[in-house]
Amino acid sequence: MKQLALIPVAIFAVTLVAACGSDPPNRSVGPGKVDLADFSITMPKTFEGPLVDFDITNSGSVAHELDLGQVEPGTTLEEASTYFTEGGTESGVLIADPGGATTIGPGARLGYARTLTPGTYVLFCAIPAADGMNHAQHGMITMFTVTDANKSDLPKADLTITLDDDAIAVPPLTAGTHVVAVTNIGTLSHEMNAGGVPIGTDLSRGEEIGTWMEGGQVGPPPLPIEFPGGLKSIAPGVTVVLTLTFKANHTYMFSDDTNGLTTLIDVHE
Template sequence: MRFVPLLLLGTLVSACAKEGPPVADVVSEPQTVTVTATDYGYQLPSAPIKAGLTTITLVNEGKEIHHLTLIRLADGKTMSDFMTAIETPGPVPDWAVGMGGPNGAPPGGEANATLVLESGTYVVACFIPSPDGVPHFAKGMIMGMEVQPEDGATAALPAGDIQVGLLEYGFTLSQTPMAGKRSFTVTNQGKEPHEVVLVRLAPGKTIEQLAAWLEAGEQGPPPGEPIGGLSGMNPGQVQNFSADLTPGTYGFICFVPAPDGAPHFAHGMVATFTVS
């Protein structure tokens, strides 16, 4: 397991900082979109995807960990324009804006994200690297996605059970989660892009040991397994995800690169909590 802190990912999510959608106390039913991940590709649903409140579930049928990063293309740009742009060294153009998405789906498992989609053209991509160090998008795990205008008024994002804040460089939780299916409302309150990966830690292991294991090249058994989270989010952005928690020790970790190129977890962006 390794999540690459690609500078590409960092520039994508920082290309446009915008305020997130309002969070509602009254729950509205979101559109549901299921995407299947394999090694190395995505299968999108055949039905049209509409703008508005949407829950995207990433079902991982591969043997490696995957995520789905949403990148909205502005100014009439196309998938071809994006592929051409990323071939050139340097920052990604401002018209390619990272929009979050489900993160940390383990093999045979799934991850989800609830967000308000805007209409337009998107790229969906996985930036996690294989054991050979090559990121999945470079192996073909990248494709276009069209989101059509919605039919009615946009429903607000529902409030989750737990409020999570992303900052330089740490996490805040409104309360310690209890066992069961829990929903998390995540807000990037910082000035840099951030992500959150929720990890179920092995008995006796810590999130710091997981970070050290990653930095050492993933030698030996992993100290934990990801079970969900959200891909890179702009400052001010708000999204939800849910996860089934059993009693044990869990951690949050962020792999997005800081301006100095080091991943945020190397600056201390980890957190640990115990579920009872």
């Protein structure tokens, strides 16, 4: 287990085989389509919140993520770009970091439903590009607003994953698409990165994936890896309902790298 903890799941590489595009189960509100391409984000500009329900597809050729930030009302995209991609702090536009979605492999589809405080938000991808810049600097940044018009509840989940201060508790998983409620039951903020490799893969080679990822995902990945998507750090008490697709005959790793927590689950059929 010691070796496994070294695997940088947060920056794992692209999947070799795209996840199937099966429809996520019906939701209580119409999903907001979020398309991730190389390098742009296409999505609605307004959501009737406070429940937002993203149906995220990575139609690009490399892995992407969605960093989420609540910003001061009236912030322009230019100001947000400066703040989030160039480390600018002058404008001080950030109000809160509620926690977006981690690495989503090419071809993967992720459902992401939660409540957000009504306001103005920025979504961007901070994954490194081959030229040393990140994807947001190439155009993967956009803004949307959340209103207070809809009183929908969170979608019903079939499975629950709990993030605690000393463990990530994952129930037995089967292949296919599942609606998973991920709840932080701890006293600290927690994240949940997720990556799957064919059962039997030498997990000690995970660092090669990290290096390849840091280099901008140039050429084929050193190991077959698939990224269903996961959760950036969420505060205690927060629940996000993810629609995740798992492949048969894969070992999935769920990790909270900030707190050094890892759980491995084999998905057979």
